[in-house]
Amino acid sequence: MQIASLSFGRPLWVLLSGILFTHLGYYLILPLLTIILTNQKGISVSQVGLILGTGSVTYLIGSLLGGWLNDRIGQRRTLVLGLLLRAIGLLGYGFVSTLPLLFIVSTITGIGGGIYTPPAKSGIALYASGENKTTAFSFRGIAANIGVTAGPLLGAWLVSGSTLSLFIAASVIYFGMALSHQFLLPADIARADANQSAGFSIEILQDRPFLLFSLVTIVTWALYAQFTFSIPLRAAEIMPSPQKVALLWSITSVLIIFLQAPITRYTSRVWHPLTVLANGMLLMGIGLGSVMWSSQFFHLLISVTIFTFGEMLIMPTVDTVVSELAKPEAIGTYFGIASFVWGAGEALGNMGGGQIMTLSKNWNAPYLPWIVYAAVCVGTALAYYVLRSWPALAEPLSEAVKERTHPTRSPSVSWRKKEKLKRNE
Template sequence: MAILPKLGRAIYVLLGGILFTHLGSYMLLPFFAIILSTEKGLSLGSTGLVLGAGSIAFLTGSLLGGFLSDRFGRRLTMVSGLLIRGAGLLGFIWGATFPALFLTNLVAGVGGGIYAPGAKAGIAALASQGTKTTAFSYRGVAANIGVTMGPLIGTYLHTRSSTLLFGGAAVVYFVLAVSHLLLLERDCIGEDCPKVDRQGIRQIFTDRPFLYFSFVTIFVWALFTQFALSLPLRAAQIESARNIGLIFTASAVLVILLQGTVTRFFTKYLHPLGTMAAGIVLIGTGLGSVALSTSFWHLVASAVVITLGQMFVMPTSDAIVADLAKPEQIGSYFGVAAFVFGAGEAIGNIAGGQLMERAVAIDYLPLPWLLYGALGLLLGGAYYLLRLWQPLAKPLAPVMEERTENNPSPFRPKQKT
């Protein structure tokens, strides 16, 4: 029995890109703010502005990258994004002033944003109708391998010099650019590329099923952001945040080990919108249970439930975007989806910080977690209602029918012949 599904070489090249872009990002992430504030001499406020510039640039680059991948082809767009990202990271070696570092992170952020939609659009376009969710599940596995390995490699390089750290991360992106150029077939060039209709691009923003799904999903990402933001703060309230890294490592390992099994379950028995509902209820339940936490191991148990919900939500949301997108605009749809993710993350960071501060001010620490649990249930109900709305549920029905034909559910009555 094959360990990995037969998804085709091109998809595995893209999955390799996902793995190493996450590795390159997470090589830097634990040390980025420290380097800016200590070695580069920026104030904490200026450090935050530099980091925020990268986030905003990534969102802008995502919208741009989606459009460019539809107009000029995915391979060319992804290679360009990787080269821009690598060049931006090299700039941190020589940048020494706030304006230079601000501009450098803008460049790096735009490059990362340009790459992201093309990678997802490529997976969606190359996977067969019945394997899209499986392919996106393995995207999650690849990302979490990178998340696990990146800080380890980053620690090794950072102990030697920040120059080696930024240079090593840049090399990762340059090598990926070359590998994508050599191993991926040219999807279009020149006259072979579709002529992008600007009116067609604007129609994405009048696609009601996609917009309604995206609106609800913004709050899913805002809620999921609390895993990285509020959970460490709660750990500090209980005892100490020194072991919080273990939770993130354990979460990544769980995804690597269990994502395939979880995906086989929900693709066999659940409608995609039902999967989203189940996943966000699990995330909300895990976050809500933090209200009862009194030790680090309670947080570990909550994190396991949150991670299980993540395994439902992450690949399914990408597969739904792929199924709702028009083939000639699939990159643009994923560009908007990446923007939605970033917007939800920004809302979650702002609201989560305010809620944690408010809970301390009124001396009622369970407050944020109870609200998160309630929001998870509310969002689960919203997906259930969308499941009943035919303009959204119907485009996803052929995918579900194909799955149930190949994997009949034991809970469905057999048809009489």
């Protein structure tokens, strides 16, 4: 690994540690939350679905709010606010048992998580130098996967004592991260006033390259959602043992932890970002499509591994593209919209995946979902390839690739190039 890739500086390491520990804190609860709500608090499964769904919807709202607050009141204040709200929400799960209060707790947790995400990503873009930006976003994925892997293990150990200790531990982690961000990140500088912030929002709604990229990316996230929706259903059919199903996800997390950085470092220097995304979608399509032939653990492991390699191409690259397309003074708002797009794509994927899986059963066509997913992946890859030929989107990203390969002293080349191309359209 090149030394330059690790020359991030304290603010960036603080943000990356926040990504790791917030994922650890959330995932030490998430796998057990449904069980706790149903078995210990007497909530029905359908009501639990509504409670968790409320958190997902409010996360989307929080994402837009967090992006706006980042550009309005500052990055550090927004990060701390999001962390504190989620800490309060997770702690609340341990003390409330009635349905109305659980809806309130889920709302607070969702909004807090949504508020936190845009400034965390925009901070990575801000504090990473041009040649390190994609590498920094790949480290974000590594940190998240360490948290996702370690969280359930810690949760399983804590829950053996008392479930209340589970929620207290998660809340303490978030409160600790709020304190570390408050004291270790640079102070917020003066931000735009309300009228300027509103102007930024209008400009983004007129930013055709970013909006079209976001539209295609919604489909990308809808397909990515099948990793946690359709694939587990197929895995449960093949492998009745929950331990083997869980092992699949542990293996993919380990792959990301060890391979994400070198893969990202290589692909970001030899391929245009839109080419990286297109190739990632093709790999995801092969992974999803090949599930139709899986009949045992080893077959499914191959499919999931191919899918994971596609994920490793896509995840950091999407964040890098957003950071390159964003106007510097509105970067939080851009990432807020990007977070909303991710949530909307996930919701679309879950709803669409459910409908497709139901149709496959009704029509006795077990191959149908995987053929559809593979076909849509190929179509999305083609869309990225087509966008690669659109100068208004492709050329600013090409400038970013040149900046990483041959760093200059101008951090705003990509945005100025984009403005020039838009004026000439």
